[in-house]
Amino acid sequence: MSRARVATTWLDACSGCHMSFLDIDERILEIAPLIELVYSPLVDSKEFPEDVDVTLVEGAVSSEADVEEILDIRKKTKVLISFGDCAVSANVPAMRNRYDSKEVLDRSYMENATNNNHRPDKNIPKLMKVARPVHEFVKVDVFLQGCPPPADAIYSALTQLLAGEHPELNGKTRFGA
Amino acid sequence: MRPPAFLQTALERDVHPVKVVTFKIDDRDVTAREDETILTVARQNGIFIPTLCHLEGLSERGACRLCLVEIKNSPRLAPACVTIPRQDMEVITNSERVQNYRKRILELILTERNHVCSVCVSNGRCDLQQLTVDLGITHVHYDYLYPKHEIDATHERFSIDHNRCVLCLRCVRVCDEIEGAHTWDIMSRGILSRVITDLNQPWGSSETCTGCGKCVHVCPTAALTEKGKSVAEMTKKRQFLPYLEMMRKEELR
Numbered sequence: 217m218s219r220a221r222v223a224t225t226w227l228d229a230c231s232g233c234h235m236s237f238l239d240i241d242e243r244i245l246e247i248a249p250l251i252e253l254v255y256s257p258l259v260d261s262k263e264f265p266e267d268v269d270v271t272l273v274e275g276a277v278s279s280e281a282d283v284e285e286i287l288d289i290r291k292k293t294k295v296l297i298s299f300g301d302c303a304v305s306a307n308v309p310a311m312r313n314r315y316d317s318k319e320v321l322d323r324s325y326m327e328n329a330t331n332n333n334h335r336p337d338k339n340i341p342k343l344m345k346v347a348r349p350v351h352e353f354v355k356v357d358v359f360l361q362g363c364p365p366p367a368d369a370i371y372s373a374l375t376q377l378l379a380g381e382h383p384e385l386n387g388k389t390r391f392g393a
Numbered sequence: 394m395r396p397p398a399f400l401q402t403a404l405e406r407d408v409h410p411v412k413v414v415t416f417k418i419d420d421r422d423v424t425a426r427e428d429e430t431i432l433t434v435a436r437q438n439g440i441f442i443p444t445l446c447h448l449e450g451l452s453e454r455g456a457c458r459l460c461l462v463e464i465k466n467s468p469r470l471a472p473a474c475v476t477i478p479r480q481d482m483e484v485i486t487n488s489e490r491v492q493n494y495r496k497r498i499l500e501l502i503l504t505e506r507n508h509v510c511s512v513c514v515s516n517g518r519c520d521l522q523q524l525t526v527d528l529g530i531t532h533v534h535y536d537y538l539y540p541k542h543e544i545d546a547t548h549e550r551f552s553i554d555h556n557r558c559v560l561c562l563r564c565v566r567v568c569d570e571i572e573g574a575h576t577w578d579i580m581s582r583g584i585l586s587r588v589i590t591d592l593n594q595p596w597g598s599s600e601t602c603t604g605c606g607k608c609v610h611v612c613p614t615a616a617l618t619e620k621g622k623s624v625a626e627m628t629k630k631r632q633f634l635p636y637l638e639m640m641r642k643e644e645l646r
Contacts, residue, residue, distance in 0.1 A: 298532065301510070301511055304531075304532050305503075305532070305533065305537070306537065307509055307511060308509060308511060308512060310507070310509070310537065310539060311507070311509060311512075313507075313537075313539035314507070314539060314540075314541045346539060348536075348537070349532070349533075349537075351532055352536065356532070359531040359532045361531065361532075363510065363511030385531075386529055387526065390510075390522060390525060390526045391508075391510040391511075391522055391525055392510025392511045392513065392516045392517065392522060393510075393511075
């Protein structure tokens, strides 16, 4: 049997969902032989490859670079999973949505900075006015709620997918988790 | 609509038997007293109808619309909490149509304010969050509005965060009907509506607030909270409500 090509990424997020993924502990040994991790912040890959079977997308869509990335991922992925509350509802990244992005940057990089205070303006993607959930940009196949989603829910979603089923996650997770 | 407590007692005392209607909920034969709502009868018979603004011990408001049910031969849906059953009525509580409406209503409630469960003091103890599980909400189909709302933390012990308010008006009702202070009220219309203390003054400067905290504990979300609570620490204690209701009924006998 050929291995499922799996990718993960994070957009505007804290990486907590990826940590929760690692929290499936020894069960990762069960999954490892069934998948090939073709792209992820956890491995050294630079470009998102073609023909990916499953992609776990953590994080809200917050910048123009995020939009480009998610559109590219959607084109190259069969099953796209909104991975965690930031992807599903924009969650914490959306708490800035009530403020102007300049205000937000000033608050972080000027007012609250203790050293080298300046607003970042070079070589980083421009923040959009608001952070939004992934499904407002591309079609999402599976929604995995939680901040972070519990390890059991992640394991369950993956094993169901690898068995060729559409994941049934009712009661395994919720907003906030 | 539930009659006030004194009238209920009068009904109980009435030498004439109360009229009883028989009707159907989900194909089950049920009976109701003439003053009971579809919701009350459903609950008596263990039939699940989701609610958010309803709270046993307070008057009904029909604000959240989550208890919508289908009534056979009626083109429109009816809120079970304020609909009195008629003889031979056929009520359907769980059709796909009703379930879809309820999901959409809940999703709209989620888009109207800024609900961020993960950093909320009521995470894991919230009626709204629990409803998303009960109704199987995996995500919201509408665009979030991200409105700008204020927090009023001027009260010594409590605070209100309008970002988390669902306008169920439990606070308004408990303050008026149980505490008798009527500190809470509502201003503006439609999406601009919000609850206020006194004449839209800071809560801390309210002259009518007795500081009893009933509003905090009936609030289904963390819109109203006790100060000093961290994430997932705010437990609402609602036992006082059935207790007070029972004691006051006793007094009227």
